[in-house]
Amino acid sequence: MEPASVTRFREYLKIKTVHPTPDYEKCAEFLVNQAKEIGLGYQVVECVKGKPIVIMKLEGTDPSLPSILLNSHTDVVPVFRDKWDYDPFAATRVPFDDGKDFKIYARGAQDMKVQGALYMEAFREIKASGKKFPRTVYASFVPDEETVSIGGMDPFSKSQEFRDLNVGFGIDEGSVSADGNTYILPSERATVPVVFTAHGNTGHGSQFIEGTAIEKILPVINELLDLRASELAKLNALPGQRETNLGLVTGVNLTILEGGKQANVVPETFSATFDIRYSPLKDLHEFYEYLENLAAKNGCEIKFLYREEKNISKPVTDDNEFLKVIKSTCIDTGRKPVVTVMSACTDARWLRMKGIQSIGVGAIHDHPEYPHANNEYMIESKYIDGIPFYTMLIERLACVPDTN
Ligand SMILES: CSCC[C@H](NC=O)C(=O)O
């Protein structure tokens, strides 16, 4: 028998909230129905038309206290359909371990519908128990996290509707952890997607054309790939788990190379796009300058596809009451908490920019990691094990006394 919580998760996974044309309307309808069924208050905010944000409310007994906001994004990244063994939007439940467990294959099974589904299951448990806590707890389900939050947390965090929530603390996306640790993520690397473009002489491929676009861009590519190699060496030299340390170094990936059209035509233009992740422990503006100089000295243009103004890493100290609660919940549910830096980019940064502490934490550990990959799946027993984690976490966060 399929547990009802799994059926609900699979229903959420089947909604095609996939870029570039996510079905946000159907998603909002599903989420609103969940809120009604669970018995929660809810609100739908559209900062950008066609991009609904659904907010669920578990009302506290003391409305004067700042609230807790559990955030998750509803959008998922595109798939290479022919590389998947199952339809990425069928949430196929495939038995393994002699039929004792299942893998649920779907885009978003890890990133990050699992966490949103777990928030709802935890709310369901709490409502069913009839327990009440001092602080109000909201869960926000936002669009567009994967596309720089344009219709989601960026405008929402600047809206009156957001201010009305009086958020005192946030929980956001955690990683699915492939090792035994549960990562607690109070900060993250800055995302620096950058395009270098070179222009040069063109001509017949049989000639020695000089000053070509490719000649100009190659030193840029080589230098950044050298940086990649040295950062990787640093990562490999650090003691401890690779996943723990990933956020501490700078990540570099060459993701798009664009240029020529035919083998015998020297192209006038060539471009290289990099996805760079810059450690919050270093100076971001110095790095921007370094990249600008790298382009200039090689006669290339540079375009930042997204540019944060500063590293937003709100330091958190061990005496932080919310951090203590996250750690104790990990320990009391058999998890091993490890505080580190998030290697990817999350919506937590919008709250941090507002001066609100937001910490990423996920319930899933000891699970193969497939975010943005082919055949993304979630092991059913791992998902079910996440329900008591968020239930306990919500109860405890909602009981943290006012820290102001
Ligand atoms: C800067 S918007 C991109 C956000 C995206 N987040 C998770 O995958 C990421 O690439 O990290």
Ligand SMILES: [Zn+2]
């Ligand atoms: Zn995500």
Ligand SMILES: [Zn+2]
């Ligand atoms: Zn993602």
